[in-house]
Amino acid sequence: MNNNFPKIGVIGVGHLGRHHVKHLTKNTECLFAGLYDINNDRRNAVAEEYGTSAFGSIDKLIENCDGISIVTPTKVHAQVAEQCIRAGKHVFIEKPITKTVADADRLLQLAEENNVIIQVGHIERLNPALMPLKDFNLNPKYIEVQRLAPYTDRGTDVPVVLDLMIHDIDIILSLVNSPVKNIRASGVSILSDSVDIANARIRFENGTVASMTSSRIARDKVRKFRMFQKDLYVTIDFLLGLTEIYRVLDKNEEDPDAIQTAPLDGYGSSRKIVYEKPEINKMDALEMELVNFIASIQGKETPIVDGYAGREALDVAIKIHDMILEDIH
Ligand code: NAD
Numbered sequence: 001m002n003n004n005f006p007k008i009g010v011i012g013v014g015h016l017g018r019h020h021v022k023h024l025t026k027n028t029e030c031l032f033a034g035l036y037d038i039n040n041d042r043r044n045a046v047a048e049e050y051g052t053s054a055f056g057s058i059d060k061l062i063e064n065c066d067g068i069s070i071v072t073p074t075k076v077h078a079q080v081a082e083q084c085i086r087a088g089k090h091v092f093i094e095k096p097i098t099k100t101v102a103d104a105d106r107l108l109q110l111a112e113e114n115n116v117i118i119q120v121g122h123i124e125r126l127n128p129a130l131m132p133l134k135d136f137n138l139n140p141k142y143i144e145v146q147r148l149a150p151y152t153d154r155g156t157d158v159p160v161v162l163d164l165m166i167h168d169i170d171i172i173l174s175l176v177n178s179p180v181k182n183i184r185a186s187g188v189s190i191l192s193d194s195v196d197i198a199n200a201r202i203r204f205e206n207g208t209v210a211s212m213t214s215s216r217i218a219r220d221k222v223r224k225f226r227m228f229q230k231d232l233y234v235t236i237d238f239l240l241g242l243t244e245i246y247r248v249l250d251k252n253e254e255d256p257d258a259i260q261t262a263p264l265d266g267y268g269s270s271r272k273i274v275y276e277k278p279e280i281n282k283m284d285a286l287e288m289e290l291v292n293f294i295a296s297i298q299g300k301e302t303p304i305v306d307g308y309a310g311r312e313a314l315d316v317a318i319k320i321h322d323m324i325l326e327d328i329h
Pocket of ligand 1: 011012013014015016017036037038039042071072073074076080094095096121122123154163
């Protein structure tokens with residue numbers, strides 16, 4: 001393999017896979033090898049649109065690549081990824097990593113044996129609106145997230161917890177440095193045969209509580225995140241790319257823009273709060289994920305969301321989903 005310019009291909013060029021092709025064909029750090037989709041018309045159309053090769057067989061594409069983006073429906077992630085990994089290829093697997101934790105464990109084991117990278121497409125982890133959080137010493141006490149989306153057929157091969165809520169589970173697991181203590185969850189099926197609306201509450205060993213609501217039966221998209229910790233309140237609108245931070249100043253800190261609270265019990269005086277609206281860099285999170293994948297193959301970086309993180313998010317998602325099913329029946 002030429003590590004400097006790895007050869008990259010895409011398997012599955014539907015709604016999202018086409019965007020992978022768009023970014024990868026522009027990326028100057030890799031050589032775009034081509035694409036494969038079981039749907040003949042689809043693969044030819046996308047190959048023509050981006051001036052690249054459509055392979056007539058998955059084996060041929062795999063043979064011609066060092067790394068592969070897998071953007072097929074979730075139910076075939078495990079089968080396709082296994083074939084790539086057994087051939088010694090690095091894989092970027094769209095989220096969720098697989099449909100079952102057993103499948104994820106098998107892939108992780110195979111990746112260790114074949115010395116290849118698994119990266120998982122938990123794209124929200126690269127959402128620019130989350131980046132200002134890096135400037136704080138985070139120790140969240142309470143997190144509340146809402147992710148609502150209008151119904152589409154895409155993604156309905158898995159329940160809403162594995163389709164939408166898993167984004168928030170992954171973000172929350174990356175922010176809370178403590179094992180999950182217990183989970184409460186409930187949900188309902190409305191349009192599909194599986195759960196379309198879910199609510200879950202995770203309590204972590206360190207006392208942090210996270211509450212999430214996900215729905216694919218909504219008129220408008222909503223993606224709101226609120227995080228509370230001692231002396232800090234952060235609210236993020238992922239759709240607007242808007243992050244707002246309310247920070248309580250230390251006793252000896254001054255800020256002319258601070259507002260004063262009413263006197264607070266236990267403090268003997270009021271406290272000063274500053275409001276900040278950090279500038280959010282506009283960047284394409286999918287493009288950044290793929291840049292990270294290529295740099296990881298080149299040995300310059302490590303995956304921001306690796307296979308183990310993808311497996312942890314899936315494990316919690318499946319526990320939530322199983323609890324909802326128990327609750328329904
Ligand atoms: P899609 O149905 O639009 O596209 C899937 C494509 O895979 C289709 O073109 C289909 O013909 C092809 N395909 C199916 N089986 C295949 C196989 N065995 N080999 C090769 N090609 C095959 O689906 P989508 O919306 O693009 O979703 C694809 C994946 O991306 C899913 O895992 C989904 O969860 C994930 N996704 C992630 C995000 C995100 O925010 N990160 C958003 C949307 C979708």
